[in-house]
Amino acid sequence: MKIIGSYPKIRLRRLRKSKWLRNIVSENDISNKDLILPIFVREGKNKIENIKSMPGIKRYTVDKLPSILKQVKALKIPMIALFPLTPNNKKDNIGSEALNPNNLICRSLKLVKKKFPNIGVMCDVALDPYTSHGHDGIFIKNKIDNDETIKILIKQALLQAKMGCDVIAPSDMMDGRVGAIRKALDKENFLDVCILSYAVKYASTYYGPFRDAVGSKSKLKGDKKTYQMDYRNSFEIFREVGLDLKEGADMVMVKPGMFYLDIINKIKNNFNIPVLAYQVSGEYSLIKNGIQNKILKEESIIESLLSFKRAGACAVITYFAIDVAKMIKTN
Numbered sequence: 368m369k370i371i372g373s374y375p376k377i378r379l380r381r382l383r384k385s386k387w388l389r390n391i392v393s394e395n396d397i398s399n400k401d402l403i404l405p406i407f408v409r410e411g412k413n414k415i416e417n418i419k420s421m422p423g424i425k426r427y428t429v430d431k432l433p434s435i436l437k438q439v440k441a442l443k444i445p446m447i448a449l450f451p452l453t454p455n456n457k458k459d460n461i462g463s464e465a466l467n468p469n470n471l472i473c474r475s476l477k478l479v480k481k482k483f484p485n486i487g488v489m490c491d492v493a494l495d496p497y498t499s500h501g502h503d504g505i506f507i508k509n510k511i512d513n514d515e516t517i518k519i520l521i522k523q524a525l526l527q528a529k530m531g532c533d534v535i536a537p538s539d540m541m542d543g544r545v546g547a548i549r550k551a552l553d554k555e556n557f558l559d560v561c562i563l564s565y566a567v568k569y570a571s572t573y574y575g576p577f578r579d580a581v582g583s584k585s586k587l588k589g590d591k592k593t594y595q596m597d598y599r600n601s602f603e604i605f606r607e608v609g610l611d612l613k614e615g616a617d618m619v620m621v622k623p624g625m626f627y628l629d630i631i632n633k634i635k636n637n638f639n640i641p642v643l644a645y646q647v648s649g650e651y652s653l654i655k656n657g658i659q660n661k662i663l664k665e666e667s668i669i670e671s672l673l674s675f676k677r678a679g680a681c682a683v684i685t686y687f688a689i690d691v692a693k694m695i696k697t698n
């Protein structure tokens with residue numbers, strides 16, 4: 368790129384001299400319309416509890432969901448993502464509870480769609496909140512079996528669609544699952560149910576607090592490196608995203624977010640599709656701890672979200688969604 372002009376005729380500080388002018392020339396912004404809020408649900412009644420590993424984030428019993436959904440509605444946050452804390456006695460080695468039409472996710476979906484029909488809902492398709500070993504798939508001969516896992520994931524996705532889920536988000540990283548789920552959805556006439564594929568999901572250490580929140584952390588045997596991606600790689604994203612699009616994904620996600628901005632940017636520049644970023648639990652807790660300890664200012668949240676927009680993301684899944692929407696409102 369050619370640099371036109373030079374100092375002293377050109378003074379770049381001229382465009383930074385006041386807030387209104389900085390607003391006029393700004394290239395990116397974050398809006399409440401770009402936010403997706405993850406919400407954790409648990410069994411029981413009349414309880415809202417803190418999650419130790421994620422300061423400020425809570426788990427809700429289904430009857431208490433309206434308290435947070437009211438805020439989501441008032442702040443015009445377009446979509447939520449639901450995640451369950453499954454009681455230990457409902458976990459088994461094949462994640463059977465995932466297919467229970469009366470499980471936490473199904474009950475939550477019904478409540479949201481009945482009482483807050485204009486809030487979009489996305490649901491993970493993966494077995495980790497339901498398995499006794501904490502993995503996203505099932506073990507056969509000591510390995511996570513790709514094709515046998517897909518058979519269960521199809522049923523999980525269909526159940527969620529039946530309960531009113533708007534956006535099915537396969538987060539399991541099995542090969543071929545997007546195509547299998549799309550085919551099953553179409554066959555059952557769920558033609559308008561979207562698929563947001565966790566196309567690029569790295570085997571990250573930054574999921575720790577989330578695993579604690581859904582109760583899979585202490586259960587997890589080994590790691591997820593045989594199915595989630597190796598964080599030393601970037602070029603395999605073209606195969607992951609390309610395949611998922613061919614199989615019928617409507618949107619793709621990059622996860623984690625902040626340490627993977629190069630990946631978001633590469634996808635944005637090479638595919639004409641909506642790319643979403645997931646600012647994961649470890650990223651949230653790092654920033655939140657910094658703010659609570661007064662090492663960071665609250666504005667650091669906005670700065671982190673703008674990095675996603677700059678990189679090319681159209682929306683961000685973030686545990687900060689409520690805080691951000693409030694901050695933008697008062698800005």
Ligand code: PBG
Nearest residue numbers: 493495538573574577647648649
């Ligand atoms: C389940 C799933 C995970 C996250 C979202 N869906 C954890 C994992 O893959 O181990 C992580 C989200 C976060 O850390 O905020 N497959």
